[in-house]
Amino acid sequence: MLRIAVPNKGSLSETAVEMLAEAGYAGRRDPRALTVADPRNGVEFFYLRPRDIATYVGSGALDVGITGRDLLLDSGSEAVEIQPLEFGDSTFRFAAVPGTVHELADLEGRRIATSYPGLVGAFLAERGVTAQLIRLDGAVESAVRLGVADAVADVVSTGSTLRAQGLEIVGPVILESTAVLISAKPELLGTATLQRRLQGVLVARQYVLIDYDLPRELLSLAQAVTPGLESPTVSPLADPDWVAVRAMVPRHETNHVMDALYDIGARAILVTPIHAARI
Numbered sequence: 001m002l003r004i005a006v007p008n009k010g011s012l013s014e015t016a017v018e019m020l021a022e023a024g025y026a027g028r029r030d031p032r033a034l035t036v037a038d039p040r041n042g043v044e045f046f047y048l049r050p051r052d053i054a055t056y057v058g059s060g061a062l063d064v065g066i067t068g069r070d071l072l073l074d075s076g077s078e079a080v081e082i083q084p085l086e087f088g089d090s091t092f093r094f095a096a097v098p099g100t101v102h103e104l105a106d107l108e109g110r111r112i113a114t115s116y117p118g119l120v121g122a123f124l125a126e127r128g129v130t131a132q133l134i135r136l137d138g139a140v141e142s143a144v145r146l147g148v149a150d151a152v153a154d155v156v157s158t159g160s161t162l163r164a165q166g167l168e169i170v171g172p173v174i175l176e177s178t179a180v181l182i183s184a185k186p187e188l189l190g191t192a193t194l195q196r197r198l199q200g201v202l203v204a205r206q207y208v209l210i211d212y213d214l215p216r217e218l219l220s221l222a223q224a225v226t227p228g229l230e231s232p233t234v235s236p237l238a239d240p241d242w243v244a245v246r247a248m249v250p251r252h253e254t255n256h257v258m259d260a261l262y263d264i265g266a267r268a269i270l271v272t273p274i275h276a277a278r279i
């Protein structure tokens with residue numbers, strides 16, 4: 001049984017659980033359950049705090065896990081990132097009251113509040129900056145106004161939490177984070193299947209199938225617009241001068257592609273979602 005750690009709360013939890021369901025795995029019937037066995041798929045799920053997942057996976061107690069890149073690096077765990085999962089994107093930044101900090105060097109000797117002291121400490125040490133890290137559990141943006149820190153280092157998504165506390169982003173990007181699959185033993189039996197299934201979910205989310213009919217003589221023009229992954233499927237129609245074409249297209253390009261195909265001379269252009277994929 002492959003033992004898989006899944007975030008039980010927080011920003012990453014809902015999408016992680018959805019992705020696993022789309023990948024055909026069993027989920028929790030009881031939302032408070034801490035474990036779910038899925039013998040048919042040869043896996044067992046452990047629902048854990050996202051911050052703890054890298055620790056469990058790094059120690060070998062669990063085989064793979066879903067967590068944030070920032071949380072992985074902060075933990076100092078032995079686990080490594082084996083696949084980005086294309087959700088839970090965030091940036092990790094310093095912030096301070098406008099006019100007080102202009103560049104990284106201005107943080108020298110200052111107090112920086114953060115829930116990610118491992119990540120921030122390593123970043124500062126690599127750049128030769130010595131600061132006092134104030135470790136807080138959350139709502140770190142309040143720390144400056146309340147006088148326990150001179151700056152903060154935290155997850156930024158829209159930036160509205162920072163602004164509401166009278167702070168602005170300062171200094172370099174500490175990290176671009178995203179949800180990732182992590183493991184300390186990626187060669188373990190079953191990990192590759194999990195990865196392929198999750199990749200299938202990503203492909204199904206990113207691509208659609210496009211079908212259209214086309215005068216045969218225009219095929220090379222249309223093929224340039226819809227090259228597909230390998231190459232498009234081209235099938236004969238009853239009318240020997242026409243062909244039917246099928247290809248995968250990035251979802252966000254769908255309408256541009258349909259316009260371009262129509263202009264070339266394609267007709268009966270149909271788009272359908274991909275339910276599941278194994279590439």
Ligand SMILES: Nc1ncnc2c1ncn2[C@@H]1O[C@H](COP(=O)(O)OP(=O)(O)OP(=O)(O)O)[C@@H](O)[C@H]1O
Nearest residue numbers: 009010011012050068070071088089090155157177
């Ligand atoms: N808007 C966001 N706020 C916080 N974390 C986010 C956000 N968007 C993505 N993330 C990612 O989610 C992970 C943090 O999740 P975690 O569950 O620890 O904190 P949380 O979502 O703030 O939940 P809570 O603070 O309620 O426990 C990090 O990897 C972080 O980069």
Ligand SMILES: O=P(O)(O)OC[C@H]1O[C@H](OP(=O)(O)OP(=O)(O)O)[C@H](O)[C@@H]1O
Nearest residue numbers: 138139140155156157158159160161162
């Ligand atoms: O840039 P924004 O879109 O405002 O989002 C970022 C904020 O959201 C998170 O806080 P959360 O609500 O999880 O509270 P916490 O600080 O207690 O973790 C994060 O820690 C930032 O404070």
Ligand SMILES: [Mg+2]
Nearest residue numbers: 010011138139
């Ligand atoms: Mg939070």
